[in-house]
Amino acid sequence: MSGAPGGETPVRVGVFGLLGSGNLGNDGSLEAVLGYLRTAHPDAAVDALCGGPEVVEARYGIPATRLHWYRGEYRTASRLGAIAGKGLGKLVDVFRTAAWVRRHDVVIVPGMGVLEATLPLRPWGFPYSLFLLCASGRVFGTRVALVGVGAAAIADRPTRALVRWSARLAAYRSYRDVLSREALREMGVDTARDEVYPDLAFALPTPQPAPQPRASSEQPSDTPGPGTVCVGVMDFHGGNDDRARAEEIHRRYLDGTTQVVRALAEDGRPVRLLTGDECDASVVTAILDAVDSPLVTASEASSLADLMKEMAAADTVVATRYHNLVCALKVGAPTLALSYAAKSDALMGRMGLDAYCHPAREVDADRLLRQFRELERSAPEVRRTLTERNLLATRQLDHQFTALTAALFPAAHPAHALRKAS
Incomplete structure (x- = not known):
């Protein structure tokens, strides 16, 4: 996705999140956004700051950087050394995240429930990482977009504060359902201009299943067939x-x-x-x-x-x-x-x-x-x-990607470059 025609510098796009870490939904959201970028912005130079950089590089063919400096970030820290490593990692990640964001014109957080805590979550985990991203974007003039994300009411006050400030600092927000937008509004974020679209995974190609024989108790099939x-x-x-x-x-x-x-x-x-x-x-x-x-x-x-x-x-x-x-x-x-x-x-x-x-x-x-x-x-x-x-969802996601282009990829790239340099 690099090499803009006419000698122009390609727009630099980063994707961010717990991608390549074993969650198929997160990776599906990334795949949908990469499909949009390759179709609508084929000259963009794209890379990732993510949880599983080796997987993202191998599967999607884009350069990737590890999200956390400390490799044991998501393991429970009980020994003194591990606790110290985590603490140091939080400090190092401030500078790593800022340096990565500064190299980009646009950063996209593709889908995922990044503004919710419907599963066990600690404030110093991903909420902290998301806050660093959005704050760095505001400092360096990089447009950070939360695209088709999920949100939910959060009772834990530190987590709620980090989520609220992350959303406020983002340059663009859209949600995968009305409940998400309402939850963020109730947490104190002005969502009047934010839109709701179907989940990004609805933009992925729909596979056609191969005909499968009916399985029986004598010879079960390894792939789903009629009756499965x-x-x-x-x-x-x-x-x-x-x-x-x-x-x-x-x-x-x-x-x-x-x-x-x-x-x-x-x-x-x-x-x-x-x-x-x-x-x-x-x-x-x-x-x-x-x-x-x-x-x-x-x-x-x-x-x-x-x-x-x-x-x-x-x-x-x-x-x-x-x-x-x-x-x-x-x-x-x-x-x-x-x-x-x-x-x-x-x-x-x-x-x-x-x-x-x-x-x-x-x-x-x-x-x-x-x-x-x-x-x-x-x-x-x-x-x-x-x-x-599904037909309706496809049309609505076409509108989502059109709106995203209008918000993040202004036609006057030189003017944007001047603003970034000032």
């Missing part, structure tokens, strides 16, 4: 305010999900277990061990495209992670959400499936199976609804 149910699982322990009940919440979620998978297998349904983050593997292993059926298999999907291929070939999807839901809805699969946050309910409502939500904190296997059977009875109507909503 994809079940997306999550290493779910509640949110930031649930730390005292984390193990109880996890046990109830795992037990309920296991009961549902067992019931489906006993009905002769092939079940394909899907994940959305590397940490979910332990849940897959626990379910496979507990159910012990040849009809229950585990996917090795390593991208949202892989997930979508699996889901497109299945009859029905039951999913927990937000971007598992996005993938299922995008391919038009009848989908039931195990909702762990309001964002999941909002997404299902936007796609016309608000009747098919079930709380992940209180999984009731019998009620979930009743909802599942009702969803399957309504499958033809659900598929028609999803076709219409």
Whole structure:
């Protein structure tokens, strides 16, 4: 993405976030933004400041720098040396982040729930990193854009303050749902000019599934076929305010999900277990061990495209992670959400499936199976609804990218260069 015609200096674009770190949703948002840049701004010079630079470089072909100076940033620090390393890292990252931001004209934070704490989160983790980014952008005149991000009310005061100031310092904001915009407004940010668009992952190409033979109890298929149910699982322990009940919440979620998978297998349904983050593997292993059926298999999907291929070939999807839901809805699969946050309910409502939500904190296997059977009875109507909503989402994301170009890539690059130099 470098080498502007006519000898002009290419616009320098950075992408920022926990990218390449094992979360498929985060990487899918990056992929969508890179697709936009390659189409609309092919001469831009793009690089990343991210959690997994080796993965980002290998998978997406752009230079990448490690987000944190201290490599043990996301490991629990109990020994004195580790605590000192983390503390020193916070100071070093001030200068590293500032130096990286200064080299760019534009920095994009692609999607992700960067303004929420629906999962366990410490203020000195990613919220601190995001604040450093946005503050550096304001200091050096680099436009920082929070594009299609998620936000939610945050009770922890230090985390809330960092999120609020990060949003205020950003040059551009858009959200993946109305709830996110309202949450930020309630936290004291002026959102009057901010827009809401579908999640960035809806801009990814929709794969066409290859025809698959029906699996049987004698010879289960390794890929979803007719009759298959994809079940997306999550290493779910509640949110930031649930730390005292984390193990109880996890046990109830795992037990309920296991009961549902067992019931489906006993009905002769092939079940394909899907994940959305590397940490979910332990849940897959626990379910496979507990159910012990040849009809229950585990996917090795390593991208949202892989997930979508699996889901497109299945009859029905039951999913927990937000971007598992996005993938299922995008391919038009009848989908039931195990909702762990309001964002999941909002997404299902936007796609016309608000009747098919079930709380992940209180999984009731019998009620979930009743909802599942009702969803399957309504499958033809659900598929028609999803076709219409997906067409609308595509048009709305076209508007998102047009608005992003207008906000971040002014036609008068020389004038911008003069402003940056002043």
